[in-house]
Amino acid sequence: MMLQGLSEKLQGVFANLKKKGKLSEKDVKEAMREVRVALLEADVNFQVVKKFIKTVREKSTGQEILNSLTPGQQVIKIVRDELQELMGGQNEGLNLNTHPAPIMLVGLQGAGKTTMSVKLAKKLSQDNKKVLLVAADIYRPAAIKQLESMAEQQEIDLFQLGTNNSPVDICKAAMEHAKKYGHDILIFDTAGRLHVDDKLMDELDDIQQATSPCETLLVVDAMTGQDAVNVAQNFNDKLGISGVVLTKLDGDTRGGAAISIKAVTGAPIKYIGTGEKVENLEVFHPDRMASRILG
């Protein structure tokens, strides 16, 4: 199960609280100390944890909570609501307000961009959209091959010009192609590198300027924990991202990225990847994620 370690720890803390019946301020403080440790162990950003604990403690130690019939339950509800808030409150759907609507996927190499572009294309085409995948990673011929074969398997249209044109020219040509052939949505699978660098950012910026994407989605690997959050902040500063797609949440990821990214960067998580297969894509719902974590 996703985020198992964190989930088990929090459930342990709350089982104790519920058993107690009546709660003192000290009981709540003690529980919050354990919650704090659990969140830090799950690799949640330190500042985010600090603020979270402060808010929950303030809300949980009021007399109306402590003197209520079920103080433990109320504290758990406060934690759940705050956790949901932290992760963005409600799901924010895709903003696809132009026709055709370009979606640009960006991220570091290996984050899962190519896989995600096909997952997203499949999902949108199931919603009766005509989708065009665009191979804009010209530095790795293998990436184009991979996209080509996945697109073919899933019967999604692919636009590619090989490796001899610049990514920005490929994306511009793809826009013309989409207009001509009536595609509703384009998905640009852009190049990634091992580290954030200026050349990559300039290239992505050029594509953004030339195509005005409705969405610039950053694909990040949840397994990389706090690094994922740093990468998100970096891309957001340089490019302005409209949302995040968190991949590899199926592994034994500790979950810190899922909890911290929105709070640190302001960019909401829109989708999550939960496996290598095309159908392993979920819309990210902060409320459901909070419930998963708290059991």
Ligand code: GDP
């Ligand atoms: P890119 O370099 O960003 O385009 O990354 P790829 O799409 O090539 O993915 C890199 C590796 O991660 C591949 O082996 C994918 O099968 C794998 N992968 C992608 N998404 C997921 C996911 O959600 N879960 C798991 N377990 N593996 C994934």
